Amino acid sequence: MESGDERFRLFVREQWGPLTRTAYLLTGDRGTAEDLVQSALEKTHRRWGRVEFPEVYVRRVMVNTATSWWRRRRPIEVPLLASDAEHTPDAYDRVEQRQQLLAALRQLPPRTQAVLVLRYFEDLSEADTARVLGCSIGSVKSQASRGLARLRVDFAAHPPVRLQGDPT
Template structure:
């Protein structure tokens, strides 16, 4: 094993979980998320000697992953994937978390791919606006404005969904 292979293996070991988390939030499917991470790591490995010398190989890998996810999304429409019981984490009220996720993920999916990527990196991966700008190859101002517009659109979609859900509950209550 060469030193390049060893350093790449260490990189993969260190970044596997964060990359999988980001990929899942972008795809909403565990198997597709793992495929996305594998694809991004394969592309990263091809240029590892050059990338390793930079300050942030994880930025390069995330950028590859996001570009690949956008490319995949353009090629085909994804079907809705129901959440599995294992997708809910241990919190004080797991039903509330599942309900929130069931509302948030479809709303997030309705945003443009770049806006999705910005919101996932900012609020789920906790990257700074400057780091996101480096990952996506755009200005910090662009990240801020797209995040702001994306959050406003998410709020609008979630409020609309809440209104629809309240109407359904009222209608079903009247039928009982």
Template sequence: MRPDDDGFPEFVRQQWGPLLRSAYLLTGDRSHAEDLVQAALEKTHRKWRKVAAMDAPTAYVYRVMVNTATSWRRRRSWGEIPQLPADTARADDPYEQIEHRQQLYAALRKLPPKMRAVLVLRYFQDMSEADTADIMGCSVGSVKSQASRGLQRLRDHLDTTDLRFTADNLLGSRP
């Protein structure tokens, strides 16, 4: 380890899993998710001394990741929406509702990038509205309205009561 790393490798080891899960939900594709995490960590490493001194360095990395994902989405053609092949689900997955979860992820990928980011940070990462607003660089009211509209769009995309129930369970029900 180089002396100027100041705990960065340890931070990466601890946060890689949660960052990758969030990146997957933001991009809808495993390889794009890995690229997104790498890009966010690369940008973070350049300023690591300042970031490490912050109260919440993980929040900073999430903000970099959300901004990078949004930037990538703007540059990409509108005709391409990544879809997971049906055979990407592992046979040994312990969840009985893997098909429902995949449909939820597909519906999530149809949302605009900022709305998707709000839902990922709020419900999948279980962040508060204030933390999400801080990461997104917007007001708490914007987070509330984006979350409300995003949840409604997800429910609209999921056509059966069973799937709506699954979405509510996976996302949790928040006031």
């Protein structure tokens, strides 16, 4: 029979990659993401014997911790000059588009950001997202709808650059 600590070690080994990916999407920085995962796992370990659904619990802890960090230290951003925003198509276009998406995602309120990350990047169902966030399915739907609408507005104002010959 496995001990609680051994089950926790196995959980960490299996979930480190997916948790770090979620944390990166929530924070936008690899180092901060790893700190977030470690913080969430530390908090989870303290309650390990009482945690019924560890995947849900640790993601909820990550969202709450990221929100708390976000409130404490909002980044100061310097707007770009119009001349700095001109893009030329190159081989890194998809990477740039993804960076634009992640930057726009980080501008959303923490709760909306968490809903979009869990629903569309982690591919959780509305019910699973609601369970992770401890809210209703209707709340998940409305947050996702508002978040996607805001991202559409952001991308309409600054459309991503397309490669020549790219049909999309």
